[in-house]
Amino acid sequence: MTKADSKNEPGAEIASALALAIHEHRLSPGTKLGEDDLGEIYGVSRTVVRAALQRLAHDRLVELKRNRGAFVAQPSIREAHEVFEARSLVEPRTARSAAERATPEDIEALQRHIDAEHDATRAGDAGRALYQSGLFHLEIARIANQATIEAFINQLIARSSLIIALYWQRRNALCESHAHHELLKAMADHDGVRAEELMTSHLVDLLTSLDLSHAPVAARSLKEVLG
Amino acid sequence: MTKADSKNEPGAEIASALALAIHEHRLSPGTKLGEDDLGEIYGVSRTVVRAALQRLAHDRLVELKRNRGAFVAQPSIREAHEVFEARSLVEPRTARSAAERATPEDIEALQRHIDAEHDATRAGDAGRALYQSGLFHLEIARIANQATIEAFINQLIARSSLIIALYWQRRNALCESHAHHELLKAMADHDGVRAEELMTSHLVDLLTSLDLSHAPVAARSLKEVLG
DNA sequence: AGCGACAATATTGTATACAATATATTCGCC
């Protein structure tokens, strides 16, 4: 789920588009997602828009407030800790599993994600770079060949993107860390243990690059600040 | 999500009722869930029924087939393996965490779940017993105080219920295993390592009590068998 | 009788209409 499944479910198209926009930081946490607006934009009725929003709400990318509408979620500090706790629990083992199973094609796919991330960074598109970084992690889960865990990780990555949007502190430093390169090498060597270790420390680095000591710097709409 | 959150989201009431029925094996895998039927039963419009079905579909308890309707999901053998793989990855660590944090009230809550399961079993209500068994596992996740992981485990438990409905082989044997008792004791002793070990072997036992060598014994509707 | 095409029926997909609730504005009062 969450990822683009062609057009199986009703609002899948719209949900994917919104998820991508959130992931690339084009939609900021707290942004109101009016049903009529979205319906206008995508040329569909509110019915299908609501279905899409409900999906995103289930993935915790959107918060649904009764009789008030849908907003891009604003993960709390508590939630941020939980998400990274979950990632630290699941991703290292998954990376090990993936390293043991990786085929040459898998390694190539990973390399493409690294390249795409690098290109985006050089082009100054930090949002797209972040998205590609997420795809790298997701690709590892795919290689591990556990769809259930993959779906869970996908959710965690998407939420991480929101967390980064809210709590990221050093905007330029470390952004191009070669953690992914090292991981790729471990996978290419089928060194599962090392891949697991690298993933663990990579996630710790990510977490420590956040400032989870106080509330987010800026909410989107003025009313959100006041209310 | 998935669990009863009063009436925050639209079809939450209905989704919870259906999830419970599935969990207690009153709704078998493959059963068709017609929108008009459900609307009639719960006295609401198809709109809210659809919202509920979509939610359940996201949790993989229901399968949505385009232009054909909603059916109680029938997890494949592959999926069954994946679900238990995921549980084995997440639950043991969570049990350890819970053991280290458990308060006397937490232990009491766990004991109540064991009692409720025991009562249901003695009353011959295997479905309810299974549900209570699931609640025991969920309670452990709650004690660990990681809502994100808890939600994931909740989903896995619900899917396990479907898997058990399809692939359970020995109907009476081992059902009253005292694995939960042992786990409770480890938690009461704050013995995290032992709790982790016990949970690991408990999940292995559960998995090996299934027959995942060939397709399910009986699907609900005749067409499902043929098609 | 068996098979295939066509028509009838039922069910889902989507859009629209109305009701309920929250938000914004205006008017009156202090």
Place this chain on the structure above:
DNA sequence: GGCGAATATATTGTATACAATATTGTCGCT
């Protein structure tokens, strides 16, 4: 002029209506 209540507006929640698709039943043909 500032504050608060009442009204007006906008937006969401739900139900219904219509369109599209799948399923079922019937008829005719071989």
